Amino acid sequence: MLSRVDVALGSRSYPILIGSGCLSAAGSLFRSHGISQTNAFVLTNPQVGSLYFDTLRHSLTEAGFQQVVRHDIPASEGGKNWEEFSKTCAALLEHFPDAGAAPLVVLLGGGVVGDLGGFAAAVYRRGVPFVQIPTTLLSAVDSSVGGKVAVNFGGVKNIMGAFSQPRLVLCDLSVLRTLSPRELRSGTAEVIKYGVVCDASLFELLEGPALEKLIALDPETLIQIVTQCVRLKAAVVEQDEFDKLGIRNVLNFGHTIGHALELSARYTLTHGEAIAIGMVAATNLALRLQLCEPTLLESLTQQLTRAGLPLAHQGHPELFDPAVRALQLDKKFRNGKNLFVLPVRPGVWKQAEDLPWPMVHEVLMETLQ
Ligand SMILES: NC(=O)c1ccc[n+]([C@@H]2O[C@H](COP(=O)([O-])OP(=O)(O)OC[C@H]3O[C@@H](n4cnc5c(N)ncnc54)[C@H](O)[C@@H]3O)[C@@H](O)[C@H]2O)c1
Ligand SMILES: [Zn+2]
Known part of the structure; x- marks a missing residue:
């Protein structure tokens, strides 16, 4: 079937x-x-x-x-x-x-x-x-x-x-x-991403035992969640195939700081691990801007922890400068500003291109210290 x-x-x-x-x-x-x-x-x-x-x-x-x-x-x-x-x-x-x-x-x-x-x-x-x-x-x-x-x-x-x-x-x-357990967990980062910014029902599902069942590769859970995620991705792509309307940016939640970490850590973090850390950083930015409630950050960090994913890349302050350089080389870096996708509540997000550098730097430093 x-x-x-x-x-x-x-x-x-x-x-x-x-x-x-x-x-x-x-x-x-x-x-x-x-x-x-x-x-x-x-x-x-x-x-x-x-x-x-x-x-x-x-x-x-x-x-x-x-x-x-x-x-x-x-x-x-x-x-x-x-x-x-x-x-x-x-x-x-x-x-x-x-x-x-x-x-x-x-x-x-x-x-x-x-x-x-x-x-x-x-x-x-x-x-x-x-x-x-x-x-x-x-x-x-x-x-x-x-x-x-x-x-x-x-x-x-x-x-x-x-x-x-x-x-x-x-x-x-x-x-x-x-798949190695590490690569399997890495994939759950993108699943969690969809829950936070695209679909409150997926977010709710992952608050329960479905997350552990997904990681255990329970066949029913796996097919349900993979199907739900590709439906979400298909819907975004159908609306903004060429990434011109801003709609497709939603998929970049966690990827601005995530990509910078992936590069500066020279791929010692998997894509999913870097994105997990990037999602925590983006949610921290959203909190500072009072766009979301602290409970959203708590739920996100709990889901990531249950999935065995990192929340930060602590003990690596030496990566701060390379990560800042990588941020400035990001594909979506425009007119001197990075694009951030910030979560508001499950399934709702906002994009920001005018975040003050000191705030971004502070959050990045917290991630690495
Ligand atoms: N095009 C897009 O829209 C899009 C979206 C998200 C991520 N990406 C990109 O995807 C890449 C990350 O992909 P990934 O996480 O699949 O990593 P990957 O392709 O590097 O695979 C991870 C590891 O798993 C191994 N592997 C793969 N399948 C296996 C299996 N069935 N059994 C055993 N080992 C297996 C691979 O050999 C590799 O060592 C990044 O480059 C990222 O930028 C692209
Ligand atoms: Zn990704």
């Missing part, structure tokens, strides 16, 4: 199929959803590829894909760079030089594979079709949906990229069982 969420974007619409054990049916699902390419280029990494590539290849071959090429990038954020992007494009060109045989690009992995590979698919021959097969909780609930594809460059996160929607997202929840 597959649960299905549609992302309605006119001619760029696509389905998100969510189930357990569906990787082995990937090829036939692609075919039944109108994907007709003869060849496939699978981007993955050594870790995920060793676990799941054979199953995927078998299903593709059974569904009539003739040439199935695998290309690996390193299994970490450090690999989401221009060099690996360029090597991926070179592999595409090497294996598929004939314009008549352009492959389906299949992205088998977490957000790093999805972001880098989606960007390569977006620009190779001005765009070849791609599908996302997210294998982390984070990529299942967030990065595989919405068409933001990118690599890090020049010390800035996601600065080289494009908007390019996948043809389909296939989410096999059974693959999450091989």
Whole structure:
């Protein structure tokens, strides 16, 4: 049984199929959803590829894909760079030089594979079709949906990229069982993010045992929460696909300080850990501005703690200067100001671009001391 969420974007619409054990049916699902390419280029990494590539290849071959090429990038954020992007494009060109045989690009992995590979698919021959097969909780609930594809460059996160929607997202929840506990917790940060700024009912749900059940990978809870999160993401993307109207900014809750920490700590924090800390910092800013009640910060910190996520990156005051520099290089840094998404109450948020630097610095310092 597959649960299905549609992302309605006119001619760029696509389905998100969510189930357990569906990787082995990937090829036939692609075919039944109108994907007709003869060849496939699978981007993955050594870790995920060793676990799941054979199953995927078998299903593709059974569904009539003739040439199935695998290309690996390193299994970490450090690999989401221009060099690996360029090597991926070179592999595409090497294996598929004939314009008549352009492959389906299949992205088998977490957000790093999805972001880098989606960007390569977006620009190779001005765009070849791609599908996302997210294998982390984070990529299942967030990065595989919405068409933001990118690599890090020049010390800035996601600065080289494009908007390019996948043809389909296939989410096999059974693959999450091989995730390390740290990566699983990391994904819950984005789930908690949706609860705080997008959906009071999800926030309420996570106040109860559903959070522990999610981390224990209870099948019913997992499918319920992943489906709810992708519905929320789809709704935001449908309203503001190209991030022009300010609506999509909601997804950046926790990401302004989070991205700065991720970069300045040189990826020793996972994306989800950095975002957890960033959400606490943003809520602290909202409190100082009297935008939210202290109880919101309490609930958020409790949810993050129950999920085993950090609230700060204490003992690292030396990261203050690099983090300030990273803030000034943020993709959304404009006219000398950072964009902050501040929570008001569950499901309600406000954006602020005019926060006084001393206040931001103070909160950042608290995070690092
Ligand atoms: N495009 C977007 O809209 C968007 C949204 C959120 C995050 N992101 C990006 O996503 C990235 C983070 O993604 P992530 O958290 O998935 O990290 P990741 O892709 O680095 O994966 C984390 C680790 O888990 C391993 N792994 C993946 N699936 C596994 C499995 N099933 N079993 C065992 N190990 C597995 C990977 O090899 C890797 O070591 C960041 O670069 C972030 O910027 C993008
Ligand atoms: Zn994120």
